[in-house]
Amino acid sequence: MKTIVIATKNSGKVKEFAHAFAKLGVDVKSLLDYPDIPDIPEDGSTFVENAKIKAKAAADILNVPVLADDSGLTVEALDGAPGVYSARYSGEGATDERNNSKLITELTALGASMNEELSDGTQLLSAAQFRCALALYDPASAEFIVAEGNVDGVIADRPHGDGGFGYDPYFYVPALGCSMAELTKEEKGRISHRGEALRKLIPIVEQLLQDSALEK
Numbered sequence: 001m002k003t004i005v006i007a008t009k010n011s012g013k014v015k016e017f018a019h020a021f022a023k024l025g026v027d028v029k030s031l032l033d034y035p036d037i038p039d040i041p042e043d044g045s046t047f048v049e050n051a052k053i054k055a056k057a058a059a060d061i062l063n064v065p066v067l068a069d070d071s072g073l074t075v076e077a078l079d080g081a082p083g084v085y086s087a088r089y090s091g092e093g094a095t096d097e098r099n100n101s102k103l104i105t106e107l108t109a110l111g112a113s114m115n116e117e118l119s120d121g122t123q124l125l126s127a128a129q130f131r132c133a134l135a136l137y138d139p140a141s142a143e144f145i146v147a148e149g150n151v152d153g154v155i156a157d158r159p160h161g162d163g164g165f166g167y168d169p170y171f172y173v174p175a176l177g178c179s180m181a182e183l184t185k186e187e188k189g190r191i192s193h194r195g196e197a198l199r200k201l202i203p204i205v206e207q208l209l210q211d212s213a214l215e216k
């Protein structure tokens, strides 16, 4: 079995990558499998910079090629916030629940509205995007390969669905008439920022695996 290491501690991301790579017969390991690797500071100013930082830090320790994902939510009515700060939006000890609660509180305080409501009374507050940067770093060549993806949506004032992770329950996708958390992993992968970025990178990951750099 071939294995790819993903430099993430986010179990929601791990599940999505595991689902996507399983179709290619590739097993996924994450930093949750390597608890001795110290926390990697995400101090870049863009998603791409942070993805590169995470991939290189883990690859230099493990000495195998590593893939990393830096992603987040940009909200129009918040001038693009929380952006690269999405995971830390609600401060020290942030959780998905507290981040979502801060998001809705801020938008409500601003009076943000798209003057549109769903049949259940849900108010649509602002246009938004999920963005994802993936970086693959190969310590053998010291080279990065980067791919990006994004998906448009709208922030709803209340959650729908219990799939996915992070901001998914509040991220309504008008084209599908449901939130990101109401999609299966397969459906989410087809439209998501992560799915788009991953489709660009998969041929390169497969080539690396062909070269058996990752054979375990």
Ligand SMILES: O=c1nc[nH]c2c1ncn2[C@H]1C[C@H](O)[C@@H](COP(=O)(O)OP(=O)(O)OP(=O)(O)O)O1
Residues within 6 Å of the ligand: 007, 008, 009, 010, 013, 042, 069, 070, 071, 072, 073, 086, 087, 088, 099, 130, 164, 165, 166, 167, 168, 180, 192, 194
């Ligand atoms: O598909 C998504 N559905 C919902 N929310 C999402 C998604 N993709 C990113 N997000 C949110 C979660 C987190 O608040 C931030 C990512 O922050 P980001 O630093 O990339 O990930 P993280 O700290 O959770 O894990 P790690 O750095 O170990 O990969 O954006």
Ligand SMILES: [Mg+2]
Residues within 6 Å of the ligand: 042, 087
């Ligand atoms: Mg992070």
